[in-house]
Amino acid sequence: LIAYEWRDRFDNTEVNGLHAEGFEHEAQAEDWWARVNHHSLGWVCAREDSELVGFVNVAWDGATHCFLLDTTVAPSRQRQGIGAALVAHAVALSKARGGDWLHVDYEDHLTSFYEGCGFVPTPAGLIQLYDD
Numbered sequence: 001l002i003a004y005e006w007r008d009r010f011d012n013t014e015v016n017g018l019h020a021e022g023f024e025h026e027a028q029a030e031d032w033w034a035r036v037n038h039h040s041l042g043w044v045c046a047r048e049d050s051e052l053v054g055f056v057n058v059a060w061d062g063a064t065h066c067f068l069l070d071t072t073v074a075p076s077r078q079r080q081g082i083g084a085a086l087v088a089h090a091v092a093l094s095k096a097r098g099g100d101w102l103h104v105d106y107e108d109h110l111t112s113f114y115e116g117c118g119f120v121p122t123p124a125g126l127i128q129l130y131d132d
């Protein structure tokens with residue numbers, strides 16, 4: 001059974017580990033707890049027993065625009081509906097907290113995932129600000 005919790009307490013090592021596994025990068029030592037508490041409307045943790053198996057971060061503009069970031073499910077738990085459930089929780093809670101719009105951007109191969117979660121495609125733009 002997977003439990004989904006808005007603003008759930010987590011250890012930075014849990015989110016750093018999950019993020020590295022999900023996005024296939026070297027493990028980092030980010031202070032996720034400080035970051036999301038200072039800058040996010042909220043976040044959702046998915047836990048199987050006590051193990052963190054999924055995470056999504058809802059950033060915002062302080063008013064009515066919310067932004068979905070860092071959607072991650074542990075590779076061993078993917079394609080079991082956890083990602084869609086995480087996003088559904090993020091949508092419901094963003095709405096409950098007064099959000100009018102939830103934005104997301106993603107690579108082509110995740111179109112079916114996000115459209116399945118209810119996102120409607122719209123023209124959008126992105127600029128890479130860092131140098132390669």
Ligand SMILES: CC(C)(COP(=O)(O)OP(=O)(O)OC[C@H]1O[C@@H](n2cnc3c(N)ncnc32)[C@H](O)[C@@H]1OP(=O)(O)O)[C@@H](O)C(=O)NCCC(=O)NCCS
Binds near residue numbers: 071080081116
């Ligand atoms: C994207 C991600 C969060 C999806 O999580 P998930 O738990 O596997 O997704 P779900 O099981 O809820 O998928 C629901 C539906 O979305 C679609 N879908 C999910 N992952 C997909 C993929 N990689 N390719 C194509 N369709 C996909 C399928 O239609 C799926 O239904 P099905 O399994 O019955 O076919 C997960 O693959 C992940 O963590 N990826 C690595 C990190 C990442 O790229 N995050 C997105 C940042 S924008």
